[in-house]
Amino acid sequence: MIGKGKSISHTKASISYGWNQEKEAEIIYKKHLMGETPKEIAQEFKIIQDQNCRCKNNTLSFVLSPTIEDGKHLTKEQFNELTQKFLQKMKLENRQAIAFVHRDKQHIHIHLYVNRIGFDGKAYNDSYIGKRSQHTAGQVAKEMGLTTVREVQQEKINELxxxxxxxxxxxxxxxxxxxxxxxxxxxxxxxxxxxxxxxxxxxxxxxxxxxxxxxxxxxxxxxxxxxxxxxxxxxxxxxxxxxxxxxxxxxxxxxxxxxxxxxxxxxxxxxxxxxxxxxxxxxxxxx
Structure with missing residues (x-):
């Protein structure tokens, strides 16, 4: 499984992309949120984000991509479990968050959006967020018996x-x-x-x-x-x-x-x- 992560400022646009029905989007995780549209979710994020006006890129965006074969067999409940494990290991489980599965392509994947600002007004440290996301995705993949990036790379090396x-x-x-x-x-x-x-x-x-x-x-x-x-x-x-x-x-x-x-x-x-x-x-x- 591949994990990617970055801090962004365009919260509403990103959540709108995640919610895009043309991508056959399905909500598989939602926490500390009541909104039913991307606009409402973004507004709820903003209420917390307004406590920290110094932080500009105040939303965390993650993409979690199991291999094509693993993605075919994962249920909605397993995608939810995968997301929860990832958030726990990244120490983000107590923040506002929403995740979608996109099934419009052969490579099924998760788009996860988390409020970088906690309820205490403090910003999550996003140093090396990309590398940490990848490492954490690998840990989750091992725990759930999914294929890790290293295993995929080795398969490609052997095939080549x-x-x-x-x-x-x-x-x-x-x-x-x-x-x-x-x-x-x-x-x-x-x-x-x-x-x-x-x-x-x-x-x-x-x-x-x-x-x-x-x-x-x-x-x-x-x-x-x-x-x-x-x-x-x-x-x-x-x-x-x-x-x-x-x-x-x-x-x-x-x-x-x-x-x-x-x-x-x-x-x-x-x-x-x-x-x-x-x-x-x-x-x-x-x-």
Whole structure:
């Protein structure tokens, strides 16, 4: 579960957003409040807030977002419990507060508004409110058996690791089975295996490498594996032909039927490899 928090001044507008029926809003928590509209609730907040004229951002706004899967299974009573636990741990349980669940999107979430000014006229300390909200949301998630942010992050890391390995396996399969001799051939065979290879063009409009799109992920070659950077990919393709990749005008290649200028770094790597290959060939025949 993700928790976000901040101090705001626009109380009525924020509560109106929380109450928005287009968001399929449902009140799941209400304390020390009698009002039935955003205007009435804001006025009740203001009665207490007027005790502390020095505090300008005098309302606390929180968003509590369980994961999509957790949100599907939480009842209204559980959303209420979640909100109460969060308020208790933030030491805000004795203040005016109202919370809504928004169900208009796949990611169900809570909007919670709390009066920053207590009945004693003192303002709640909002230092590091964002970090504290996230930490507290994690504690509540653990207590209620919900997925924490750290667990979500770890799942994403594990999924990315699998995707990277799958792309690398397809890359190696294409090199071994099809032995492509240029970038066009390589891109064609990768596409047939389900991986879209996209030229990466820098600000100078020069090719500096490739990105790999697979199952919703879009990664630089070097992010997939260091052996899949633009320069190293060029060297791999050069192994499949008696000559190195042909450079046009010393710094360009033919890609998708048109001349593409290479970045300085990529052009140098290809040129160096071509020189080494020529020298080796000369040595092999006795020059």
């Amino acid at each position: 690791k699998q995707i990277r390995q799958q792309i690398k396996n397809i890359h190696q399969k294409v090199l071994q089975e099809h032995r492509p001799q240029n970038f066009d051939h390589y891109i064609h065979h990768m596409k047939r295996e389900g991986v879209k290879v996209i030229p990466s063009i820098n600000k100078q409009n020069k090719l500096q490498g490739f990105r790999f799109e697979y199952q919703g992920y879009n990664l630089k070659g070097s992010e997939v594996h260091r052996s899949m950077s633009g320069g190293k990919l060029a060297l791999e393709l050069s192994k499949n032909t008696t000559q190195s990749l042909t450079l046009k005008q010393g710094k360009a290649i033919v890609l998708f039927g048109r001349l593409i200028e290479l970045s300085t770094n990529l052009a140098l790597k290809i040129a160096k490899h071509a020189i080494k290959k020529t020298l080796k060939k000369g040595m092999d025949i006795g020059f």
